[in-house]
Amino acid sequence: MAAPELEHLIGLLAKLPTLGPRSARRAVLALLSKKEKQFVPLVEAMETVLEKVQTCPICGNMDTVVPCTICSDDSRRGNQICVVRDVSDLWAIERANVFKGRYHVLGGLLSALDGIGPDELQIESLLAKVRQNPETEIILALPTTVEGQTTAHYLSDRLADCGCVVSTLSRGVPVGGELDYLDDGTLQMAFKARRQV
Amino acid sequence: MAAPELEHLIGLLAKLPTLGPRSARRAVLALLSKKEKQFVPLVEAMETVLEKVQTCPICGNMDTVVPCTICSDDSRRGNQICVVRDVSDLWAIERANVFKGRYHVLGGLLSALDGIGPDELQIESLLAKVRQNPETEIILALPTTVEGQTTAHYLSDRLADCGCVVSTLSRGVPVGGELDYLDDGTLQMAFKARRQV
Numbered sequence: 001m002a003a004p005e006l007e008h009l010i011g012l013l014a015k016l017p018t019l020g021p022r023s024a025r026r027a028v029l030a031l032l033s034k035k036e037k038q039f040v041p042l043v044e045a046m047e048t049v050l051e052k053v054q055t056c057p058i059c060g061n062m063d064t065v066v067p068c069t070i071c072s073d074d075s076r077r078g079n080q081i082c083v084v085r086d087v088s089d090l091w092a093i094e095r096a097n098v099f100k101g102r103y104h105v106l107g108g109l110l111s112a113l114d115g116i117g118p119d120e121l122q123i124e125s126l127l128a129k130v131r132q133n134p135e136t137e138i139i140l141a142l143p144t145t146v147e148g149q150t151t152a153h154y155l156s157d158r159l160a161d162c163g164c165v166v167s168t169l170s171r172g173v174p175v176g177g178e179l180d181y182l183d184d185g186t187l188q189m190a191f192k193a194r195r196q197v
Numbered sequence: 198m199a200a201p202e203l204e205h206l207i208g209l210l211a212k213l214p215t216l217g218p219r220s221a222r223r224a225v226l227a228l229l230s231k232k233e234k235q236f237v238p239l240v241e242a243m244e245t246v247l248e249k250v251q252t253c254p255i256c257g258n259m260d261t262v263v264p265c266t267i268c269s270d271d272s273r274r275g276n277q278i279c280v281v282r283d284v285s286d287l288w289a290i291e292r293a294n295v296f297k298g299r300y301h302v303l304g305g306l307l308s309a310l311d312g313i314g315p316d317e318l319q320i321e322s323l324l325a326k327v328r329q330n331p332e333t334e335i336i337l338a339l340p341t342t343v344e345g346q347t348t349a350h351y352l353s354d355r356l357a358d359c360g361c362v363v364s365t366l367s368r369g370v371p372v373g374g375e376l377d378y379l380d381d382g383t384l385q386m387a388f389k390a391r392r393q394v
Contacts, residue, residue, distance in 0.1 A: 002288055003261045005249055009242040015235065017227050018220035027213040029285055032250060032259055038212065039247055045206040046240045052202055053229060062229055064200045088226055091199055 060105025060122060062087050070094075070103060077101040082139045083126065083155065085109055085148070093141060101139075104129070109147040110154055118154065126155075130162045140168040257302030257319060259284050267291075267300060274298040278326065279336045280352065282306055282345070290338060298336075301326070306344040307351055315351065323352075327359045337365040 002010070006028060013024035031039040055061070056068035063069055070076060080101025084090045090103050106121045130136055138159055142148040156166045172190040173182060182190075199207070203225060210221035228236040252258070253265035260266055267273060277298025281287045287300050303318045327333055335356055339345040353363045369387040370379060379387075 002259065002291075003250065003266070005242070005245050005261055006259065009239075009246050012235070012239045012242050016224040018216070018223060023215035025285060025288070026215060028246070029259070029283070030214050032246070035247065038209070039243075042206075042209045043240065043243045043247055045202070045209050046236075046243065048202050049206050049225070049229070050232065050236055050240055053200065062199065062203065062226070064202055069200070086226070088222060091222070 059090075059103045060087070060107060061090055061103060075100075079133065079135050080137045080139065081126070081129065082141050084141050085143060085151075089141065089143075099139075101137075106142075106151070109142065109145075110151045111147045121151075123155070123158065127158060127162065130159060130164050134163050137165040137167065140166065142168070144171060256287075256300045257284070257304060258287055258300060272297075276330065276332050277334045277336065278323070279338050280323065281338050282340060282348075286338065286340075296336075298334075303339075303348070306339065306342075307348045308344045318348075320352070320355065324355060324359065327356060327361050331360050334362040334364065337363065339365070341368060 010021065010024045010028050013019055013027060014021045016024075019027070031042065052064040053062050054064075054066055056063055056066060056071055058067045058071045061068040061070060065072065077100055080099075081104050082090075082093065082099055082101060083104045083106060084093065085106055085108065087105060090105060093099055093103075104122065104126050106123070106126075108116055108121055110116055110118065110121070126138075130138065138155075140152045140155060142152045152168055159166050170193065171186070172193055173179065173186065179187065207218065207221045207225055210216055210224060211218045213221075216224070228239065249261040250259050251261075251263055253260055253263060253268055255264045255268045258265040258267060262269065274297055277296075278301050279287075279290065279296055279298060280301045280303060281290065282303055282305065284302060287302060290296050290300075301319065301323050303320070303323075305313055305318055307313055307315065307318070323335075327335065335352075337349045337352060339349045349365055356363050367390065368383070369390055370376065370383065376384065
């Protein structure tokens, strides 16, 4: 019942993940109540991102420079490629500050249900990178879901022919994890992969 | 660890109600993956709203025209004013399509805890409207919280001197409400205000 321009904006915002019509309406009213302090800076920030941010043609990361900061950083190891599902997983690993190599964004996971096959993902470009430099270590940092593990299996099969080292992240009890609350699968995995101290 | 322009946008989005850093990040990545279909229309819609939408000086509604569509609609009864806390409550009543009078947005509720007194709210302008036209019926559509009821009490005290009719929304069992799940206060109120059928 608001003006059509407002309803249009609320409708567009409501399409974003984690938002719905009610939270979109609250967001718009919050922005309108702080026009100069919040609304104007937000619109400007959006315009800047829309204009400047691009997908890196080498790794698939989003950045304002091409190639992205990570790909053009010579201090990072070029012989380690961490394969991730999407840009948000890449950013999560960067926040943890544990990996100093390069990345490769698949753009999704194999999924028979959703009809996503190998051709929909950035797999050929990964194989091409490995063929160019067979000394590379490939670290598969994919989710431990059915789709994630199917994709990891498929990738290690394809990469086996290239002669490169393929590893995956370790699995087990997460830091701060109460054993009582863990699912059986994780506990079984943690027992199987136990380490001598 | 994303580009500073991206982090800036994520930070601004994370300040919106119901959003946090994680959902802001997901929203930005979703927008970047659908630049033409989602991102460009969203930025355009925001620019339009930022430029056109204003607060109505008469009722406090947000609209693209001044006075707002409701205040300038002659088919709506001018002798009924519905007093609401904020614009989202006004929109909720408009969506229900039950009221064909005018509105008055208070801009908040009296709250000793938050230090909000009568001078922070649009109370004087409401009294001025009533003094100009004492035939007006004032409908207090305020939340049934402590702050809402304090504000309703204060307003009916102040309005009593003006000689206008003051009413509030009825209280009781909501539509679709299971008695078993209702709080004691609502049940007590529903019994006290019972109606003969």
